[in-house]
Amino acid sequence: MSPTQLSEQIRDLIKDVPDFPKPGIVFKDLTPVFAHGPSTAALADMYADRYTTRGVDAIVAIESRGFLLGAPIAAKMEKPLVLVRKPGKLPRKVFSETYQLEYGEDTLQMHEDALSSGQRVVVIDDLLATGGTAAATCNLVRQTGAEIAEVAFLVELGFLGGRQRLAAHDCFALVTY
Secondary structure (H helix, E strand, O other): OHHHHHHHHHHHHEEEEEEOOOOOOOOOHHHHHHHHHHHHHHHHHHHHHHHOOOOOOEEEEEEOOEEEEHHHHHHHHHEEEEEEEEOOOOOOOOEEEEEEOOOOOEEEEOOOOOOOOOOOOEEEEEOOHHHHHHHHHHHHHHHHHOOOEEEEEEEEOHHHHHHHHOOOEEEEEEOOO
16 A cells, blocks of 8 residues: 555544544544554554665654554564653653643653664654654653654644654654644
């Protein structure tokens, strides 16, 4: 299946949920995508094909739905999967990055020994909105000395301007609204 066909298939599976989590928001529910096995397999194939020839050493996945994309891609490429998690979830020494949300702040962590200086990685998550979570993850990666080959998403909400926060990096999204 071509990336264009896959993009159309994914777009058809995504469900709009009006007024969630609050009035005026139209939530893009990606759970039907992950519930559709053939789409999940096709996504893993497409992303693995995209990164196999780009000298990528590891896949960095953001909690939690980024794990659903990152794990099959890393497995298909036979590369390490590095987890970026919320505080208190990783058992060894971590780097931490606190960032601003539209309603407060949050923190992400990654094991300090998860990556080595000079490694090339892809940071992956399910959805790019305002870009805060992805930017914080990129800061974590930089603390290790690793290089970001690309920041990738299944869906981008382009009208929220998240890509501008990631302007220092190449970005890719299969579906853009």
